Amino acid sequence: MVTLAAAPPDEDHPLGHHKAEYFSSGFEGVLILAAALAILWAAGHRLADPQPVEALGLGLLLSIVSSAINAGLAFAMLRKAREVRSMALEGDARHLFTDVWTSVGVVAGLVAVHLTGALWLDPAIAILMALNIAREGYALVRQSADGLMDRAVEPEVLDQIDRTLEGFRHGTIRFDHVVTRRAGQRRYVDMHMHMPADWSLRRAAALRTSVEQALMSAVPGLRASIQLLPMDVEAHAHDQKDLV
Ligand SMILES: [Zn+2]
Missing domain, CATH: 3.30.70.1350 (Cation efflux protein, cytoplasmic domain)
Known part of the structure; x- marks a missing residue:
């Protein structure tokens, strides 16, 4: 969509293709909302029927490392997105941030349960993370819709x-x-x-x-x-x- 948005005007689109970016960012917003719902659903089940948390070992370590890399990439993308005013890039950056938040939630849940022994803490943290992710997804969908509806300039x-x-x-x-x-x-x-x-x-x-x-x-x-x-x-x- 970034490539399409940069395409020069043609006979069918004499004003250019700049709005193509909003499809991409809107779609990412919907995906983020879907991820939030999936987490809420899983956490709801866990809250109703607490399960012992599994130690993830190497998987957890890899997840932390990849999240740190994702966070760095997301910051760089967000900075560039603001600079060139690209909604598609901003959507991608926010998507990466939600991955980071998910991993932070996993680690926080494991640590909290480990320290307190209260099994409900893991799904409770997951629900907080899911609500935060849903907020991001909603903001992205709204911004994209605003763009499609010719919002006034900043x-x-x-x-x-x-x-x-x-x-x-x-x-x-x-x-x-x-x-x-x-x-x-x-x-x-x-x-x-x-x-x-x-x-x-x-x-x-x-x-x-x-x-x-x-x-x-x-x-x-x-x-x-x-x-x-x-x-x-x-x-x-x-x-x-x-x-x-
Ligand atoms: Zn006049």
Whole structure:
């Protein structure tokens, strides 16, 4: 899905394939939820009918070592995911983290039972871990759904856009109908730029180019689309009221 998302626009998808990442992260979220349910189910049985815990020996040791490696990988992936704003990578990183939490739960359960002799501690810890994993899975599904539904850009990106427009806004220039959305790594903003009706089209277009360039350098990866309008004309008779 990361490869697909990076594919250039084509005839069928003229805006690109950036949203492909949300399928991947949403699916990982569902898998994580399924894992949480499986753990809850198994732990519920154990809680109702406590069993002596089995010492896992070499298996346990391997599990601890692989978890430590997974944790390192997950941290590295999460950092990269934030950097390149990749939902698919972030989903993968969170998936790895849930594996780590599962192993932590196994070890904590064994140690707790060993120290106290209370068999119910093992399934109780498993249930706590499962709830934590379920929370992660749910967050991932929700974020992916948000992305598919064109969620507005992050507040800090919106602030950046506002501050940039402020530099161009004065008596004769007005920006309104500012609408943003995100699609995978991309950020989009649409808006009106109102200007004096007697400006030449050349002058208006030149100003628009400056605004677009300022926006794109303020927010890397942003795509701005700006509609030019005279000061006293709105684009549609039934437009929603001005947002900015
Ligand atoms: Zn307007």
